[in-house]
Amino acid sequence: MSKRNIAIVVVVLVVVVLVVAGISITFLSSNLQGLIFKSKPTIIDTNKFRDISSISQKNLDAIKKVQRATTYCNRKNFKIGFILLYENKDQLTNERLDILKNMKNDLSQSFLYATKNLATMDTLDDIYLMPMENSWYFEDDDGKDIFFHLISKKFYETHYDIYDFLVLARTFDLNNVSETKANAYLLFSKNDISGIGIDIFDNDEKYGSKGKLLGSVVLNKDIKKYIIPPGEEIPSLILLHEIGHRWCCNVGDTFQNEANNAKLEIKTLANHFYPGLESGHEIATPMGGAHWVSNGDGTFKMVVSKEGIKPKYHDFFLYFMGLLPKSEYSKKFPIYAFGWETNNWNETKATLYKEISVDDIIAVEGNRQCN
Ligand SMILES: [Zn+2]
DSSP: OOHHHHHHHHHHHHHHHHHHTOOOHHHHHHHHHHHHTTTSOOOOOOOOEEEGGGSOHHHHHHHHHTOOOOOOSOOOEEEEEEEEEESSGGGOOHHHHHHHHHHHHHHHHHHHHHTTTSOEEEOOSOEEEEEOOGGGEEEETTEEEEOHHHHHHHHHHSSOSOOSEEEEEESSOOOOHHHHHOSEEEEEOEEOEESSSOOOEEOHHHHTOSSOOOEEEEEOSOGGGGOOOTTSOOTTHHHHHHHHTTTOSOSSOBOOTTGGGOSOOOEETTTEEEEEEEOSSSSOBBTEEEEEEEOSSSOEEEEOOOTTOOOOOOHHHHHHHTOSOGGGTTOOEEEEESOSTTTTOOTTSBEEEEEEOHHHHHHHHOOOEEO
């Protein structure tokens, strides 16, 4: 959207909302900041937390009227909303809020860097504190779980449909088997891109969005586990990773040393890049793929992290997002064989296996296209 169009939308929204409902300026400015600053990534934080129960029904009705439906697959400017779920207010400790705030504040800068300045992530909105409702829980063989779509539905009763992503963090346990295993995950809402290995579908309505939402990142209760050790400080790394699953890494085959006639062995199971795929940067990418340096004897060793170096997404990833310039499509990336899956991985003695480019991906998967 051009700056002029953004300005028009902002003016229209302000007029409509003020006339219809007279919503407080605080509320308006907070929600419209995202539109105003859409093309200017920033890490400004308002340091305020708002409880959604303070918004009146009259205002909610007005908000619904100005919700907009948008659908387009070549987005470059994204907006993310943070929701912290609680069962009682004692669970909202300063420590937890600070970790989440830190993650949020870091994201816009880290996302800009990771996408090589080709995309932005607006994180300006406050963290929304949301009390859990009994009807949102369910129980199955694995234990207690949550209907996460009901949470985002509730969120959209009080918020514009302007978020590409939501983060659902929480303060309580679920005792769910898969939950305790999963570090965090992305709940997909829709995919309108072919050629990236993901089926075309649209569940936005189920999640309460009218067409904008791409997915929700569900975080584990144990938020401390996402803190990165000092020196490698990238507080938003878990978000770079989970948001990344919206585009990655579904294309290609699991690396198996040419088994099953595989052509694009750039993946491991669970849709991440095979670590043997050269990242093209000094360290690993947020979605897998590492940096490989020569041992001087024809073998290579893996570098995953380095003090002071932040991760960048892989060029293949930028292609899946629709951001990579066509001039880069022919660039070859080496794949170093160091074992497949976690069986017999040898990170210090890999050998060059083959080279793959975006052109090779297109030859197998077809062109990336919007649907
Ligand atoms: Zn993952």
